[in-house]
Amino acid sequence: MRLTQLLSEETIEVSLKQHKKESVIEELLVLAIKSGNINDRMKAFEDIMKREEMMSTGLEHGIAVPHAKTKAADDLTLSLGISKEGIDFDAADDKPSYLFFMLLAPEDAAGPNVKVLAEIARITKNKEFCRSLINASSPKEVLQLIDEAE
Amino acid sequence: MGPDGPIEKILLYVDSSEECITAAQYGISLAKSLNAELAAVYVVDVEVLSDLVKAKIFVKIEEMDYEQNLEEDGRRYLNYISELGSKKGINIDTYLVKGIVNKEVIKKIEELNVDLLIMGELDPIQSRTDIFHNEAEITFRKSNCSVLVVKDEERTERIYNQINDEK
Numbered sequence: 001m002r003l004t005q006l007l008s009e010e011t012i013e014v015s016l017k018q019h020k021k022e023s024v025i026e027e028l029l030v031l032a033i034k035s036g037n038i039n040d041r042m043k044a045f046e047d048i049m050k051r052e053e054m055m056s057t058g059l060e061h062g063i064a065v066p067h068a069k070t071k072a073a074d075d076l077t078l079s080l081g082i083s084k085e086g087i088d089f090d091a092a093d094d095k096p097s098y099l100f101f102m103l104l105a106p107e108d109a110a111g112p113n114v115k116v117l118a119e120i121a122r123i124t125k126n127k128e129f130c131r132s133l134i135n136a137s138s139p140k141e142v143l144q145l146i147d148e149a150e
Numbered sequence: 151m152g153p154d155g156p157i158e159k160i161l162l163y164v165d166s167s168e169e170c171i172t173a174a175q176y177g178i179s180l181a182k183s184l185n186a187e188l189a190a191v192y193v194v195d196v197e198v199l200s201d202l203v204k205a206k207i208f209v210k211i212e213e214m215d216y217e218q219n220l221e222e223d224g225r226r227y228l229n230y231i232s233e234l235g236s237k238k239g240i241n242i243d244t245y246l247v248k249g250i251v252n253k254e255v256i257k258k259i260e261e262l263n264v265d266l267l268i269m270g271e272l273d274p275i276q277s278r279t280d281i282f283h284n285e286a287e288i289t290f291r292k293s294n295c296s297v298l299v300v301k302d303e304e305r306t307e308r309i310y311n312q313i314n315d316e317k
Contacts, residue, residue: 110220117207
């Protein structure tokens with residue numbers, strides 16, 4: 001499954017306004033809601049936070065992938081936020097996170113859910129691609145970069 | 151009467167897609183008309199789960215949880231396909247295995263001495279990475295027996311509905 005099939009200009013923010021973990025998750029959730037697939041904002045937030053409590057989804061090299069299976073999602077929903085300055089997201093390497101891929105999945109969509117997470121893991125291995133994404137100036141440019149990377 | 155034609159054993163590739171159900175309907179119709187044996191395999195892709203743990207996207211408990219979800223998914227699909235066969239008097243041997251999808255399917259083809267692998271319509275190739283990362287695509291290319299890719303859902307369903315229900 002391609003990430004560009006799940007993203008749209010409405011669900012991408014190239015300059016996140018929030019600077020704290022919980023607020024960033026809220027901001028990503030607002031983007032996700034624009035997809036029309038989220039039926040319960042509070043429940044979605046709780047399920048994302050529950051997953052974060054297990055272990056932060058702030059990975060290494062500036063990438064964060066907050067995700068959850070939730071009844072609040074009617075369909076697989078991806079939003080993408082970018083912070084030019086970097087945000088403390090309790091990352092595995094203790095460094096700031098710049099790219100935030102938030103994936104919310106219905107509880108019965110394990111297969112597609114796993115495929116999308118694997119695709120995020122795969123494309124973010126390319127550091128040059130990640131740098132280009134961080135520097136992108138519009139959602140349109142982000143979609144174009146992801147399309148090329150896929 | 152046992153199998154006696156050029157295609158004696160057919161294997162269905164099951165992967166939690168609508169397309170694999172269409173493939174199953176076609177496979178059942180074909181097995182009936184050729185008097186062939188029919189089996190179905192679903193592979194729980196544990197490789198991708200383990201990759202997600204390595205990438206630190208999943209924690210161990212999540213990996214186990216998702217593995218269970220994928221297993222349940224596979225079982226549900228195999229049971230449904232088995233029922234489709236039963237309705238037409240065709241017995242389908244089902245296999246739920248874990249591993250790398252293309253390798254496990256190929257292993258099953260060898261183990262069961264399969265003559266024909268039947269798959270649902272493949273997703274259109276939209277990027278170069280699909281060729282290397284789409285398991286259905288890889289299985290299609292690496293299969294060591296002939297492969298039939300089923301298209302035209304409506305026609306297939308019509309054929310399935312027309313075949314008689316007796317053994």
